[in-house]
Amino acid sequence: MPQVELRVPAEGAYVSVLRTTTAALAARLDFTLEDIEDLRMAVSEAAAICLECAAEAADLDVVFDLGEDTIGVTVTTTCDAVAEIDEESFAWQVLTTLAREVTATPDGDQLRISLVAGATPLGAAR
Amino acid sequence: MDAARARSRELFRTLAGPDLTDAERTVVRDELVHLNMALVEYCASQFYGRGEPHEDLVQVGVVGLLNAVDRYDLSRDVEFSTYAVPTILGEIKRYFRDSRWAVSVPRRLRDLQQNLRDATAELSQELGRSPTARDLATRLGVSLETVVEGLESSNAYAALSLDSESDDTAPMLDSLTAHDLRLDDVEVRESIKPVLDSLSAHEKQVLMLKFFRNKTQTEIAAELGVSQMQVSRLLNRSLAQLRKALEED
Numbered sequence: 001m002p003q004v005e006l007r008v009p010a011e012g013a014y015v016s017v018l019r020t021t022t023a024a025l026a027a028r029l030d031f032t033l034e035d036i037e038d039l040r041m042a043v044s045e046a047a048a049i050c051l052e053c054a055a056e057a058a059d060l061d062v063v064f065d066l067g068e069d070t071i072g073v074t075v076t077t078t079c080d081a082v083a084e085i086d087e088e089s090f091a092w093q094v095l096t097t098l099a100r101e102v103t104a105t106p107d108g109d110q111l112r113i114s115l116v117a118g119a120t121p122l123g124a125a126r
Numbered sequence: 127m128d129a130a131r132a133r134s135r136e137l138f139r140t141l142a143g144p145d146l147t148d149a150e151r152t153v154v155r156d157e158l159v160h161l162n163m164a165l166v167e168y169c170a171s172q173f174y175g176r177g178e179p180h181e182d183l184v185q186v187g188v189v190g191l192l193n194a195v196d197r198y199d200l201s202r203d204v205e206f207s208t209y210a211v212p213t214i215l216g217e218i219k220r221y222f223r224d225s226r227w228a229v230s231v232p233r234r235l236r237d238l239q240q241n242l243r244d245a246t247a248e249l250s251q252e253l254g255r256s257p258t259a260r261d262l263a264t265r266l267g268v269s270l271e272t273v274v275e276g277l278e279s280s281n282a283y284a285a286l287s288l289d290s291e292s293d294d295t296a297p298m299l300d301s302l303t304a305h306d307l308r309l310d311d312v313e314v315r316e317s318i319k320p321v322l323d324s325l326s327a328h329e330k331q332v333l334m335l336k337f338f339r340n341k342t343q344t345e346i347a348a349e350l351g352v353s354q355m356q357v358s359r360l361l362n363r364s365l366a367q368l369r370k371a372l373e374e375d
Contacts, residue, residue, distance in 0.1 A: 012313035019310075020278055027259035027274045033246065034256040036277075041310060041338055048312045052319075090322040090330055091315075094338050120255065 004064040010054035010077050015047045018062060025064055026071060031119045039071065039117040042099040045091045046075045046113040049104070053079040053111055069119040076112045083111040130161045131207075137161075138200045158195045159188060165207055166191050169214040173222070183218055190217030238276040241266055309337050321367050332360045 006021055008014035022043045026036045043062075050060055058078040065072035083106040086092060096102050099115035106112075137158050141151065166187035173183055194210035202209070245265045249257035257265075263273045309315065315322070325333065331350065335341045343361070347354040 012311075012316065015312040023278060024274050027277070028270065030258045030260055032256040032258050033277070036259075038338075044310055044312065048315055051312060051316075086323070088323070088327075090319075090325070090334070093330055094334050097334060098338060122255070122258070 002066045004066065006062045006064075007059050008062075010051055010058040010060045012051060014060070015044055015051075018047055018060070019044055021062075022064070022071075022073070025066065026117070026119075029066060029069065029071065029119060030122065031071075031117075032122075035117065035120055038098045039073075042095055042115055042117060043073050043075070045095040045098070046073065046102075046115060049085070049089075049091050049095070049113060050075050050077040050111055053077070053081075053083040055080045055109075069121070070116055072114065072116045074112060074114040076110055079106075079109050079111050082106050082109065130164075131205075134158060134161050134206055135200070138198060138206070142200060155192070155195055159191055162191060162195075162206070162210065163188075165210050166214055169211060169218060172215070173218060178222070183221070186218050186221045187214045190214035193217070235276065235279055238268075238272065239279065242273065242276045318368050325364055325367075329360050329364045332357055333364050336361060 004021070004025060006018065008017055019040045023036050023040050026039050031039065047060055047062075054060070054077045061076040063074045063076075065074075083104075085104040085106070095113075095115065099117050101116040102114070104111065104113045137154050140146070141154050141158075146154075166184055169190075170180055170183035170187050174180070190213045191210060194206070194213040197213075198206055198209055242262060245262050246257055249261050249265060253261070259270055259273045259277065262277075263270045266273070322330070322333075328350070332346055335346045335349065336343075341349070343354050343357045347357045350357070
């Protein structure tokens with residue numbers, strides 16, 4: 001499975017770069033515009049959650065796993081302390097609605113959020 | 127608010143009367159505009175963060191309000207505010223379409239974005255689903271890269287159509303996307319995060335279904351098992367809180 005990696009500073013301004021890359025990759029995998037939008041938003045939410053706990057001068061490490069008609073995205077950052085995920089938060093609700101197999105794994109001072117998005121089969125209506 | 131509404135109604139009755147001199151008419155119109163500025167503020171703030179100063183949009187909105195004042199007929203069975211909002215919004219949208227693009231977007235990109243919009247509409251019809259970038263590239267006879275560039279620059283992934291006109295305020299609210307309210311802007315979200323997280327579960331659900339799933343109020347009502355009126359109320363309340371938080375920033 002081909003992988004694409006991206007590392008950006010953990011700052012709000014760079015999340016749009018992340019969204020652009022996400023959209024470009026999904027477009028090449030023949031995701032429909034609606035599915036691309038969902039994935040863009042999901043990655044944005046995952047990044048936003050990471051940014052909340054990210055330490056000063058930390059990075060967002062993003063890995064895209066490109067399947068045939070799925071994309072797995074993993075966002076990792078270094079936090080100030082052990083991250084706590086608020087599952088009542090708006091961001092989490094949006095994320096778990098827009099993507100599948102969402103997991104948030106605090107691991108020492110690292111926070112890893114991963115999600116999977118699938119392309120709607122082109123034969124079917126949404 | 128009720129006082130303004132009652133006074134407005136009085137003034138419209140005056141306007142409808144015979145024997146009004148031009149000077150008197152002007153005075154009445156001015157007072158009506160003054161009384162209903164809140165509508166203009168409301169409409170202008172829907173376009174927050176689109177790169178146009180709020181004051182400019184308010185000026186444009188006042189033109190819309192004046193049109194509404196001139197055209198409103200008391201014998202219609204509709205509140206002036208309900209009547210005026212789409213007119214004001216229409217004026218502001220027209221302003222965006224006519225003025226902003228000429229200034230900020232290169233022609234090549236503008237044409238591409240228009241072609242993409244048209245092709246997306248056509249293909250969605252034909253295919254019964256939203257098209258892929260490849261579908262669009264084939265239809266337009268351009269490279270995949272070109273399509274991706276065009277989509278990205280116009281943020282066309284979201285389902286907003288700036289051109290949709292409507293006489294009803296509900297569909298107007300329906301066409302707002304996450305991008306319009308800058309809900310997808312991480313830096314803006316930081317400032318409204320406390321407000322978002324403090325919303326009730328219901329309010330959160332409504333916001334999410336509306337802005338991240340692009341559902342209409344009717345669809346949301348069906349999904350949550352409540353009335354469309356309740357959805358509208360929840361939405362307006364949440365948006366008011368968010369707007370307040372954004373303005374205080």
